Amino acid sequence: MRIFLVRHGESLGNIDEQAYRQFGDHNVPLTEWGYRQVLEAGRAIAAYLKALPSAELRKLSIWHSPFLRTRQSKDALLEVLPAELIGDIREDYLLREQDFGLFTEIYDHAEQKRKFPDEFEKWARLRNNSGKFYARPPDGESRADVAQRVRLFLQTVMHDAENGKNNVIIVGHGVTNRAFEMNFLHCPVDWFERSDNPGNADVTLIEGRHSADYRSILLHKASDRGQGHDELREAHGSELMLSPKDRAIDHP
Numbered sequence: 001m002r003i004f005l006v007r008h009g010e011s012l013g014n015i016d017e018q019a020y021r022q023f024g025d026h027n028v029p030l031t032e033w034g035y036r037q038v039l040e041a042g043r044a045i046a047a048y049l050k051a052l053p054s055a056e057l058r059k060l061s062i063w064h065s066p067f068l069r070t071r072q073s074k075d076a077l078l079e080v081l082p083a084e085l086i087g088d089i090r091e092d093y094l095l096r097e098q099d100f101g102l103f104t105e106i107y108d109h110a111e112q113k114r115k116f117p118d119e120f121e122k123w124a125r126l127r128n129n130s131g132k133f134y135a136r137p138p139d140g141e142s143r144a145d146v147a148q149r150v151r152l153f154l155q156t157v158m159h160d161a162e163n164g165k166n167n168v169i170i171v172g173h174g175v176t177n178r179a180f181e182m183n184f185l186h187c188p189v190d191w192f193e194r195s196d197n198p199g200n201a202d203v204t205l206i207e208g209r210h211s212a213d214y215r216s217i218l219l220h221k222a223s224d225r226g227q228g229h230d231e232l233r234e235a236h237g238s239e240l241m242l243s244p245k246d247r248a249i250d251h252p
Contacts, residue, residue, distance in 0.1 A: 009034030037201035038076035044220035059087030101140025
């Protein structure tokens with residue numbers, strides 16, 4: 001079985017957290033550079049598959065988070081992966097980004113504390129007493145909550161594998177991809193606490209023939225954007241500008 005964990009490419013939120021306020025976390029787009037990053041990740045996966053014995057080549061089941069930046073990353077992969085190897089392409093809400101609750105649009109701790117002093121103090125106590133893995137941001141999810149829902153998704157992956165769908169690409173987020181790796185490889189909580197999220201468009205490969213010999217490697221490390229190329233900081237895709245959060249009005 002082979003599972004390629006692909007984190008979405010660089011998004012507007014990765015270079016300016018104001019994007020989360022403008023679009024909402026679920027609708028933050030990739031940058032043009034982020035799209036190029038995922039194209040390179042897809043080429044790395046394609047090169048790996050090309051080097052396999054033909055007897056081991058099977059169609060790829062592609063899963064992705066419903067968030068815009070992961071849907072766009074999935075589209076970039078489809079541009080460069082061999083069309084004859086593409087099987088099912090499916091979305092699963094269990095792969096969505098961690099819900100940070102009141103802190104969703106605020107990633108700076110000082111600003112969190114200033115705007116929500118009581119909630120921040122409670123969260124800080126939880127992190128200190130229980131550890132970051134278990135502490136829930138106010139009205140949000142802990143990393144343990146994310147790991148639990150990713151474990152539910154893993155059941156679907158393993159059910160598919162029993163039916164021969166054992167080459168899988170999962171396009172997700174930093175925390176969800178790390179939680180999947182933790183669950184699949186039966187890593188302890190301490191592993192999660194000590195590990196870092198993969199970088200944008202990094203590819204982690206999990207492979208093996210049975211539970212005793214599964215292992216993970218960093219198959220592809222994405223390149224960071226160099227100096228200049230300001231045009232590559234722009235949002236990828238014209239349709240993304242149609243309904244940013246600060247302009248959209250929902251009527252009952």
